[in-house]
Amino acid sequence: MMTKFARNSALALPLLLGIGMAAAAATSGMANSPAATVQCGVTTTTNNGMLTLAGTILSPRALSGSYTVAVQSKSNGGSSNLSQGGAFTVAANQSTTIGIMMLNADARYTVNFQITVDGKTQPCDDTLPIVR
Numbered sequence: 399m400m401t402k403f404a405r406n407s408a409l410a411l412p413l414l415l416g417i418g419m420a421a422a423a424a425t426s427g428m429a430n431s432p433a434a435t436v437q438c439g440v441t442t443t444t445n446n447g448m449l450t451l452a453g454t455i456l457s458p459r460a461l462s463g464s465y466t467v468a469v470q471s472k473s474n475g476g477s478s479n480l481s482q483g484g485a486f487t488v489a490a491n492q493s494t495t496i497g498i499m500m501l502n503a504d505a506r507y508t509v510n511f512q513i514t515v516d517g518k519t520q521p522c523d524d525t526l527p528i529v530r
Contacts, residue, residue, distance in 0.1 A: 436461065438513050438522035441495075444503045453497035453511050453522065455488050462487040463515035467497045471507045486513075 437456045442449060453467045466483040480499055488494040501507055511522040 436513075436515065436520065438511070438520065440467075440509055440511055440522070447503050449501045449503045449505060451499045451501065451507075451509055452495045453482075454493055454495055455486070455513065455522075456491075456493045457488055458490060460488065460490045461515050463513055465496050465511070465513045467499070467509065467511040469499050469501070469507055469509050471501060471505055 435458070439454060441452045441454045443452075444450070451469065453465060462485065464483065464485050466481065468479065468481040471478045471480075482497045482499070486494070486496040488496075497511075513520050513522060
């Protein structure tokens, strides 16, 4: 089962700027806490009229797996479906971005994000705080 995040507003003209395996890893206050399970979700930031959606994973142990993320967007001018997926590897206790998509900041959209690790699929239904 895939988890859905929704945001409603006026326009939906998505622009895919980044694809796949962004290797940038950042630490945060969350990285220092002893998490019992893998946390995954979507972080969002807005800058210069663009909304960035980033699939993010935080794990208490190093792990590898695969991910899928899909964004559906609709507006009066039409609709768009964007998707990404692939393999990932994350280090222990480091928040890691594994997929990035950008939309107009006022876009109406739905995000489906999930990961598969050790043959088990996990929906990423957490809305994560901005992790730097």
